[in-house]
Amino acid sequence: MTARRRAAAAQRTAAAALLALAVAGCGGTAPGTDPGRAAAGIELTVFAAASLREAFGAAKAAYEAATPGVALAFSFDGSGALRTQLEQGAPGDVFASADEINPRILADDGLTLGRPTAFAGNRLALVVPVDNPAAVISPFDLARPGVRLVNAAAGVPITAYAAEMLSILAGLPGAPQRFVAAVAANVISREDNVRAVLAKVELGEGDAGIVYATDALGAGARVRVIPIPEEANVAVTYAAVVLRDAPNREAATAFVAWLAGPGGRALLARFGFTAPPP
Secondary structure (H helix, E strand, C coil), X not given: CCHHHHHHHHHHHHHHHHHHHHHHHCCCCCCCCCHHHHHHCEEEXXXXXXXXXXXXXXXXXXXXXXXXXXXXXXXXXXXXXXXXXXXXXXXXXXXXXXXXXXXXXXXXXXXXXXXXXXXXXXXXXEEXXXXXXXXXXXXXXXXXXXXXXXXXXXXXXXXXXXXHHHHHHHCCXXXXXXXXXXXXXXXXXXXXXXXXXXXXXXXXXXXXXXXXXHHHHHHHHHEEEECCCHHHCXXXXXXEEEECCCCXXXXXXXXXXXXXXXXXXXXXXXXXCECCXX
């Protein structure tokens, strides 16, 4: 090789070295990494009960601000439907259910990391349209012929909670005979989740519906709330679990811990949720 060629080769080598240093100084990634993922950070996919929609919208903003590099993405629906999706292989990191039963089923089937963590509580509310065309003034009126009751489908937690409430009401003084059967005969539709129940009542497509107290609170003046006897209302427990195949296990575990801790509970309290029942 001539002296001129050796000098040119040396210049090319030096230029390549300088370029590599410049890339490193601008935040370049190591070979084999995904630059887009490194820039975007971690995205947690959270399957969450429909009744958590507004509260989790606020939780997203609060948690992302407090945890740089972690973003939350939600899939909302009835808890039973979400559990079915996860059983069928839908990818996700966290399952936040409106009960303890659905996440416990996943845990029993070996689809989670550990057992469910209770993170919030709720109560039930009986709602009617603002003009209350059926003149419902008591839960006992749900058994009156002609009252159109909107219910949720089997497998939605609100359905089980409502059934428990109706069973208690049936044993109280003043309950109509065959109360539970009469109420069941008045059900005109069975919706996929509690928000669909609330929407039908708001639109006047039903005379009454049983939802969560937080749903009624969020609806404000769009519905009227009929008091439920304290002894007949039931305690609602929300529980979350980290999924076994979660792509981001550590971040998912940290999010569930935050939900169940002081920060998460304080945020959820703004939307009417309480601490989980003991």
